[in-house]
Amino acid sequence: MPIIISDRTIISDFVRKVEEISGENFSKCMQCGTCSGSCPMMENMTFGPRMMILRANFGQEEQVIGDNTAWICASCHSCMVRCPRGIDIAKLMEAIRQISLRMNENYVEPFKIDEEILEELPPIAMVSCFRKHTA
Ligand code: SF4
Ligand code: SF4
Structure with a gap:
């Protein structure tokens, strides 16, 4: 998928919102890729x-909100520990989830989960999933 840069995309309201919620300055990123190389969830x-x-x-x-990355992130902080710029990427993921949930958009729809899957899931996993993935 190509990245299109325009004067509308640089320092947009979205960037400001993400930085405000996360408290992080993501423009410090130098795109070294250490975070992705350290992420245990990367293959998903x-x-x-x-x-x-x-x-x-x-x-x-x-694209950012529609992608699965923020929802799959386990907030393990491996990326932050190894980032040469000290960026807390888990906070970016949390900010993106918050922005999406504030639009009342669930990532997981509880009533659409297959009954067979529900029977297999431990209750603590369901509670954890609903807290993270539903508005
Ligand atoms: S490790 Fe840090 S500097 Fe490198 S790409 Fe990831 S966020 Fe950017
Ligand atoms: S905090 Fe999220 S993005 Fe960072 S390494 Fe862990 S799972 Fe991957």
Whole structure:
């Protein structure tokens, strides 16, 4: 998917919102990719942390919110520990989830989960999932 840069995408309201919620300055990122190389969930993510930062910095709100990366992130902080710029990427993921949930958009729809899957899931996993993935 190509990245389109325009005067609308640089320092957009979306970038400001993400930085305000997260308290982080993501423009410090130098795109070294250490975060993606350190992420234990990387193989399940479409973008991964490095691409999420790049796209968030370019104000690509729809792509960032529509991707599974922020929802798959386990908030393990491996990326932050190894980032040479000290960026807390888990906070970016949390900010993106918050922005999406504030639009009342669930990532997981509780009533659409297959009954067979529900029977297999431990209750603590369901509670954790609903707290993280539903508005
Ligand atoms: S490790 Fe840090 S500097 Fe490197 S790409 Fe990831 S966020 Fe950017
Ligand atoms: S905090 Fe999220 S993005 Fe960072 S390494 Fe852990 S799972 Fe990956």
